[in-house]
Amino acid sequence: MFKTRLLSGIALVIVALITITYGSWALTGILILVSLLGYLELTRACQVNTQEGEKSVYLYRKNGLEIAGILAIIAYYGAMLAGASQTILVMIVVLAFIATLFVYVFGYPKFHSNQVMSAYFAFLYAPVMLSFIYLTRDLEYGEYLVWLIFLASWGCDTCAYCVGMLFGKTIGNHKMSPKLSPKKSIEGAVGGVVGAALLGVLYAVLLVEKKIPDQNITWVFALICGVGALISMVGDLAASAIKRNHDIKDYGHCIPGHGGIMDRFDSVIVTAPVIYFLAVLILK
Numbered sequence: 001m002f003k004t005r006l007l008s009g010i011a012l013v014i015v016a017l018i019t020i021t022y023g024s025w026a027l028t029g030i031l032i033l034v035s036l037l038g039y040l041e042l043t044r045a046c047q048v049n050t051q052e053g054e055k056s057v058y059l060y061r062k063n064g065l066e067i068a069g070i071l072a073i074i075a076y077y078g079a080m081l082a083g084a085s086q087t088i089l090v091m092i093v094v095l096a097f098i099a100t101l102f103v104y105v106f107g108y109p110k111f112h113s114n115q116v117m118s119a120y121f122a123f124l125y126a127p128v129m130l131s132f133i134y135l136t137r138d139l140e141y142g143e144y145l146v147w148l149i150f151l152a153s154w155g156c157d158t159c160a161y162c163v164g165m166l167f168g169k170t171i172g173n174h175k176m177s178p179k180l181s182p183k184k185s186i187e188g189a190v191g192g193v194v195g196a197a198l199l200g201v202l203y204a205v206l207l208v209e210k211k212i213p214d215q216n217i218t219w220v221f222a223l224i225c226g227v228g229a230l231i232s233m234v235g236d237l238a239a240s241a242i243k244r245n246h247d248i249k250d251y252g253h254c255i256p257g258h259g260g261i262m263d264r265f266d267s268v269i270v271t272a273p274v275i276y277f278l279a280v281l282i283l284k
Contacts, residue, residue: 004257023137028081038126038261041251046118064103065119072096073127132272144208149275151199152228153267159195164188193229200225224278228271235270
């Protein structure tokens, strides 16, 4: 299991290095794929594609709500790749909502209102939030800023785990959210935030300081990574809450040893827009 998880993790890092470094259509292509998979994992977890009396959440048929969401994802990323303005992107997000209502109204009473809300929630949660990886990459100095998303999210997760394992018995083990995630501690969370901030400092000192002039970039990166790490834990816990609400262990099985897209990218999803907005506001 550990070997499988390790190899999958290495493969993910390689794919990220290639697509994010190249950017453009390569990054858009992989984000569309990840977004589609994440969207379908969420709709199945929330039982958007089940009928009354059915229990399985891993059905492979598509219904009108999911088809509307899939088309909206393709339109959204296509417009983004074409360099569409923020007004156009917001328009697509609104039209996706209207399309979802269209399916609901003209398919009535096939769908319950909970399924309709879950379908649109899934569109916003995975595809739209993940698109901020591309938007961050597209900023000035975006080739450096985009990696802060992963340093803050995956770096926090790794540092929190290490602190919890190494110092949990020494400094205490106060549960952060005992009912939702009993293994996560406040000490681990603090270690994750501090660790992510330090990773931001190291990244700036070793690779970025000379590339971005006239900015106190080391401390800026520390701040961005620290805040991003704090938010990333909310994403992690939110994804866990959805799984517990619907009594499932993993969102999927597409990443061996890790589960589904939502299992691996849960923290990245909410970190990406935070890093984008902090970069825009601070690095003027």
